[in-house]
Amino acid sequence: MVSTVVIVGGGVIGSSVAYFLRASAPDVPVTVIERDPTYARSSSALSAASIRQQFSTPLSVQMSLYGIEFLRSIGQRLEVNGAKPSIDLHEGGYLFLATSAGEATLRANHALQRSLGADISLLDQPQLQARFPWLNTDDLAAGAFGESGEGWFDGYGLVQALRKKAQALGARYVASEVTGMARDGRTVTHVLTSNGERHACDAVVNAAGAWSSRIARMIGIELPVRARRRSIFNVSSPARLGPCPLLIDPGGVYFRPEGRTYICGTSPSADNDPDDLPLDEVDHALFDDVIWPALAHRVPAFEALRVENCWSGYYEYNVLDQNAIIGRHPDIDNCIFANGFSGHGLQQGPATGRGVSELILHGRYTTLDLSTLGWERVLANRPIVEKNVV
Structure with missing residues (x-):
C-alpha cells in the first residue's frame, strides 16, 4: 500500500492527480511541489483552453469524452464549503x-x-x-x-478549482522548486527542494509540464519532451x-x-x-x-x-509523436510520468489524473486503460500517429 505520494508540478495534471488521489484514498498523504503558485508562466494558464473529441486515435477521443463529462459537472465535483466553481464552459464546437x-x-x-x-x-x-x-x-x-461536447473554457479557473479541492481534501502544496531526487537502485526515496526540504515518497509523479525533462534527468531518464x-x-x-x-x-x-x-x-x-x-x-x-x-x-x-x-x-511538446507519455519507466519502480501532452493537457487532465491515481493505488488502470500512452512505444521508437494535431 502506498503511504506517501509526492507530485512535482501543480498545474492541471498535477492538481488533477492530487484531487483524484485524495478523493479515492483520504488516508494517503499527498504533497504537491509547485515552484510558481501564481501560475503566471504555466501552460495551463496561458493556453487557448479548449476541449474536443475530434482526434484520430481512439484513446484520445475517450479521454476527452471523459474530460467533457468532468467539466460539465465541475460545480458539484469540486465544490468547497458550499462554493461551486465555474469555468465558463462554452460548448461552441x-x-x-x-x-x-x-x-x-x-x-x-x-x-x-x-x-x-x-x-x-x-x-x-x-x-x-x-x-x-x-x-x-x-x-x-x-x-x-x-x-x-466541444468548446472552450477558463483554463486558469480549472487549475484553481482542482487545486482548491485537492487542498480541501488534504493535499499539501509546497511553493518551492525541485532541485534533485535521491534514488536508491530502482526507487526514488526523496524529492529535494530549493527551500532545503527533503520529501520522502513511496511514489513520485512527474507532472512538471514544459520542464518535465529537467526533472526526469534528475533520476537518469531522458524524456523526449521539450x-x-x-x-x-x-x-x-x-x-x-x-x-x-x-x-x-x-x-x-x-x-x-x-x-x-x-x-x-x-x-x-x-x-x-x-x-x-x-x-x-x-x-x-x-x-x-x-x-x-x-x-x-x-x-x-x-x-x-x-x-x-x-x-x-x-x-510541453513530445518530440516523438505529440501525444502524452503516461506511466512508469521500466528502470524506476515508483516514478510515474504524466508529460508531453503537446497542447492537450487541459482537456486530458481529468482522465490523466484519474488514471495515474489508479496506477498508484491499485497498480493498474481500473477505468480507462491508458497503457498505450506508456513508455513502451517511446523506448521502441514507435510513435502513435495522430492525424488531428493542432
Whole structure:
C-alpha cells in the first residue's frame, strides 16, 4: 500500500492527480511541489483552453469524452464549503475543415469519433455554406463539426478549482522548486527542494509540464519532451459572425470567439520551432505572414482585423509523436510520468489524473486503460500517429 505520494508540478495534471488521489484514498498523504503558485508562466494558464473529441486515435477521443463529462459537472465535483466553481464552459464546437486532399482523412476520423459516442456532424460544402454563411467554402470539400461536447473554457479557473479541492481534501502544496531526487537502485526515496526540504515518497509523479525533462534527468531518464513556444493573438473585427465555433483551417490556423473578440494562432513550421524560446516575446511575423492571410481568406470579413493583445505560452511538446507519455519507466519502480501532452493537457487532465491515481493505488488502470500512452512505444521508437494535431 502506498503511504506517501509526492507530485512535482501543480498545474492541471498535477492538481488533477492530487484531487483524484485524495478523493479515492483520504488516508494517503499527498504533497504537491509547485515552484510558481501564481501560475503566471504555466501552460495551463496561458493556453487557448479548449476541449474536443475530434482526434484520430481512439484513446484520445475517450479521454476527452471523459474530460467533457468532468467539466460539465465541475460545480458539484469540486465544490468547497458550499462554493461551486465555474469555468465558463462554452460548448461552441470545433469545426475542422478539409479540402479535397484531406476529405478522406476527415471522413475516416469522423467515423471513428461517432463509433465512440462523440457528437460530431459531417458537413459537405453546401451544408457548410448554409450553416456558416460568413465562411469562404470555395476550396473546401467538407467539414466536421462538434454539435456538443466541444468548446472552450477558463483554463486558469480549472487549475484553481482542482487545486482548491485537492487542498480541501488534504493535499499539501509546497511553493518551492525541485532541485534533485535521491534514488536508491530502482526507487526514488526523496524529492529535494530549493527551500532545503527533503520529501520522502513511496511514489513520485512527474507532472512538471514544459520542464518535465529537467526533472526526469534528475533520476537518469531522458524524456523526449521539450518546451515549445506558442503565440496566441487576441484580435478584434467589426464583423459579427453570429454563432461561431473554434475553427481549424486546413493549413492549421485556428480561431475562436473570446467575448466580442477572437483569439487565434497556429504552430510554426517544424524548421522554425526551437526549444526554450523566451515567453516574454511573441512571434509577430507568424501572425503577419501566416495567420492573418489564412483568416482573411477563410473569413473575408476578417480582412479588417486589429490585434488587441498577444502572449506566449509553452507546449510541453513530445518530440516523438505529440501525444502524452503516461506511466512508469521500466528502470524506476515508483516514478510515474504524466508529460508531453503537446497542447492537450487541459482537456486530458481529468482522465490523466484519474488514471495515474489508479496506477498508484491499485497498480493498474481500473477505468480507462491508458497503457498505450506508456513508455513502451517511446523506448521502441514507435510513435502513435495522430492525424488531428493542432
